[in-house]
Amino acid sequence: MWARSARVLRRVVLLLPLLLTALALLLLPRPTQYSPPARLPSPPPPPLPREEAHIQNSITEDENDIPVKGINQDIEDEPRLPWFMSGGEQRPWQHDPGAKLFPEDAPGDDRIVQQLTYTLPKDEDVPIKKILLANGLGTWGVSGGRTEFIRNKCPVDACSLTADAREASTADAILYKDHHIPFSVQRPPYQIWILYYLECPYHTASLRPTSLDVFNWTATYRRDSDIVAPYEKWVYHDALFTEKEPERNYAANKTKKVAWFVSNCHARNRRLQYARQLSKFISVDIYGACGSHHCPRADPNCLEMLDKEYKFYLAFENSNCRDYVTEKFFVNGLQHDVLPIVMGARPAEYAAAAPLNSYIHVEEFAGPEELAAYLRRLDEDDTLYNSYFKWKGTGEFINTYFFCRVCAMVHANSRRQRSAHYTDVQAWWRDGSCTRTDWRPPQSP
Ligand SMILES: *[C@@H]1O[C@H](CO)[C@@H](O)[C@H](O)[C@H]1NC(C)=O
Numbered sequence: 185m186w187a188r189s190a191r192v193l194r195r196v197v198l199l200l201p202l203l204l205t206a207l208a209l210l211l212l213p214r215p216t217q218y219s220p221p222a223r224l225p226s227p228p229p230p231p232l233p234r235e236e237a238h239i240q241n242s243i244t245e246d247e248n249d250i251p252v253k254g255i256n257q258d259i260e261d262e263p264r265l266p267w268f269m270s271g272g273e274q275r276p277w278q279h280d281p282g283a284k285l286f287p288e289d290a291p292g293d294d295r296i297v298q299q300l301t302y303t304l305p306k307d308e309d310v311p312i313k314k315i316l317l318a319n320g321l322g323t324w325g326v327s328g329g330r331t332e333f334i335r336n337k338c339p340v341d342a343c344s345l346t347a348d349a350r351e352a353s354t355a356d357a358i359l360y361k362d363h364h365i366p367f368s369v370q371r372p373p374y375q376i377w378i379l380y381y382l383e384c385p386y387h388t389a390s391l392r393p394t395s396l397d398v399f400n401w402t403a404t405y406r407r408d409s410d411i412v413a414p415y416e417k418w419v420y421h422d423a424l425f426t427e428k429e430p431e432r433n434y435a436a437n438k439t440k441k442v443a444w445f446v447s448n449c450h451a452r453n454r455r456l457q458y459a460r461q462l463s464k465f466i467s468v469d470i471y472g473a474c475g476s477h478h479c480p481r482a483d484p485n486c487l488e489m490l491d492k493e494y495k496f497y498l499a500f501e502n503s504n505c506r507d508y509v510t511e512k513f514f515v516n517g518l519q520h521d522v523l524p525i526v527m528g529a530r531p532a533e534y535a536a537a538a539p540l541n542s543y544i545h546v547e548e549f550a551g552p553e554e555l556a557a558y559l560r561r562l563d564e565d566d567t568l569y570n571s572y573f574k575w576k577g578t579g580e581f582i583n584t585y586f587f588c589r590v591c592a593m594v595h596a597n598s599r600r601q602r603s604a605h606y607t608d609v610q611a612w613w614r615d616g617s618c619t620r621t622d623w624r625p626p627q628s629p
């Protein structure tokens with residue numbers, strides 16, 4: 185009897201590491217945002233008709249809510265939009281002490297929406313937090329004092345901006361843009377130093393060795409920054425409703441294939457070479473210094489051509505860096521009626537930042553010839569081509585109210601008595617961030 189229980193016990197003990205590993209795998213936060221969607225070069229399945237999708241949504245949202253509304257086709261019952269979306273009125277009303285604001289709260293998530301919907305308890309007197317802009321107010325296009333927070337109706341507006349260096353010893357936070365110019369005053373322990381970068385590592389200057397371990401937070405386009413400051417942020421009106429039938433045929437009347445506006449012909453990722461290869465297999469019109477087509481940058485008709493004449497646009501970044509997706513994609517590409525072909529960040533990083541099925545990544549194909557073959561297929565199949573426009577009208581590019589979020593974060597940080605800093609911000613920013621080739625592991629021979 186004893187021996188048997190001992191045997192069972194031993195078996196359990198032997199299995200324990202296995203069980204624990206399985207459990208850990210189950211519990212590990214999954215970077216859902218980063219998982220690449222199955223974007224194989226084939227048309228996605230037809231979406232549910234709208235009413236049906238609505239019924240499904242109701243069920244998922246609340247199982248007790250029998251979707252009578254859906255059956256009655258009361259499809260006007262749109263979700264109320266949050267305050268930061270156009271026409272949105274929903275404002276946060278309850279303080280959530282566990283809000284996922286900081287990188288460690290939600291790895292892989294940009295937390296922008298959580299930061300925009302964070303608010304302080306209503307019944308408390310909160311002190312005004314002073315934020316010093318080390319590079320001046322003008323660089324940021326803001327005015328001093330509380331104007332920026334009140335004008336924008338920030339849910340957390342108890343902050344004040346200043347550019348006065350005399351406040352360096354008392355400010356709650358100091359925001360540095362691109363450089364670190366030390367103020368020669370004692371730094372209080374509660375003071376948060378934030379390093380902001382707009383550009384990618386190739387185009388930002390190195391910091392002095394003495395400035396590497398002084399920053400508490402970063403504010404960059406990178407998703408693991410404390411305050412993520414992307415070039416654009418896409419948000420669905422309803423997270424469960426990501427597609428609708430295109431209102432028109434986006435292929436109609438288009439006679440040209442691929443367009444590209446480019447001025448820097450020596451980008452590090454060899455995008456020009458890729459485009460020239462591509463042009464051997466499909467017509468590519470290169471506008472600007474590196475090509476033979478001309479259209480002045482300031483002329484609005486240039487971008488209009490993308491809506492009316494071209495099927496594809498090369499939204500190639502000048503550098504292949506982690507999360508580096510700029511207005512070349514968001515504005516020239518997505519905000520026109522053209523299908524962007526992207527090169528820059530990793531495929532999974534585009535998937536995390538872009539609307540579903542809104543672009544083609546060059547790394548979905550072995551090379552330019554395979555990509556061209558797929559583009560020719562899209563060119564001949566309007567249904568397939570239009571399947572890349574189903575995201576239009578399901579959401580919007582939001583104003584991410586950078587200073588509202590800075591204010592919310594400074595308050596949240598002091599409420600939580602959180603303390604953190606980068607031991608080597610340069611290593612965080614640069615090491616392994618960019619590649620001169622594509623992101624795929626080199627082919628084994
Ligand atoms: C295509 O051209 C025709 C004739 O010029 C025009 O009536 C139609 O509106 C155009 N379609 C689109 C989608 O631009």
Ligand SMILES: *[C@@H]1O[C@H](CO)[C@@H](O)[C@H](O)[C@H]1NC(C)=O
Pocket residue numbers: 373374375376377397398399400602603604605
């Ligand atoms: C900010 O970083 C410094 C080190 O650079 C550290 O001493 C300090 O405790 C940090 N403060 C906060 C509020 O995180």
